Amino acid sequence: MLIRPDISYTMTQCWYTRSHIPVATRHRDEQGTLFSKCRHCGRPIRSHGGKSWTLADGIDLDELASQSHIRYICVTNTFEGEVIARYVLESDLDDEAIKARCEAVIDKHGAREPLSGLDVRVLGGTKH
Numbered sequence: 001m002l003i004r005p006d007i008s009y010t011m012t013q014c015w016y017t018r019s020h021i022p023v024a025t026r027h028r029d030e031q032g033t034l035f036s037k038c039r040h041c042g043r044p045i046r047s048h049g050g051k052s053w054t055l056a057d058g059i060d061l062d063e064l065a066s067q068s069h070i071r072y073i074c075v076t077n078t079f080e081g082e083v084i085a086r087y088v089l090e091s092d093l094d095d096e097a098i099k100a101r102c103e104a105v106i107d108k109h110g111a112r113e114p115l116s117g118l119d120v121r122v123l124g125g126t127k128h
């Protein structure tokens with residue numbers, strides 16, 4: 001049987017583990033963000049500090065969180081690195097209320113399923 005490399009490599013290790021491993025070459029932009037390419041899937045990736053790498057064309061949740069003063073619940077498809085829903089939280093909600101709101105969002109999207117690939121978390125609210 002002939003296995004064509006472009007087909008056998010479509011399911012890379014990082015597709016399963018969702019952690020991308022950079023190649024040796026990387027560069028840094030003016031903001032200090034590192035850019036490289038994943039040695040497994042070959043897609044462009046970026047990192048803050050070089051510890052964990054996310055797809056460069058995807059969503060960097062940490063970066064998003066550090067930029068927003070408004071708190072919101074973010075539902076992300078972790079396979080695609082795509083934000084699929086965002087619910088803004090009123091600024092006067094306490095922790096209990098936010099927790100309840102999170103639960104409702106998790107139920108609504110069926111994110112409790114381990115294989116849903118969905119990540120629900122509260123972002124933002126950073127005091128500058």
Ligand SMILES: [Zn+2]
Nearest residue numbers: 014020038041
């Ligand atoms: Zn990768």
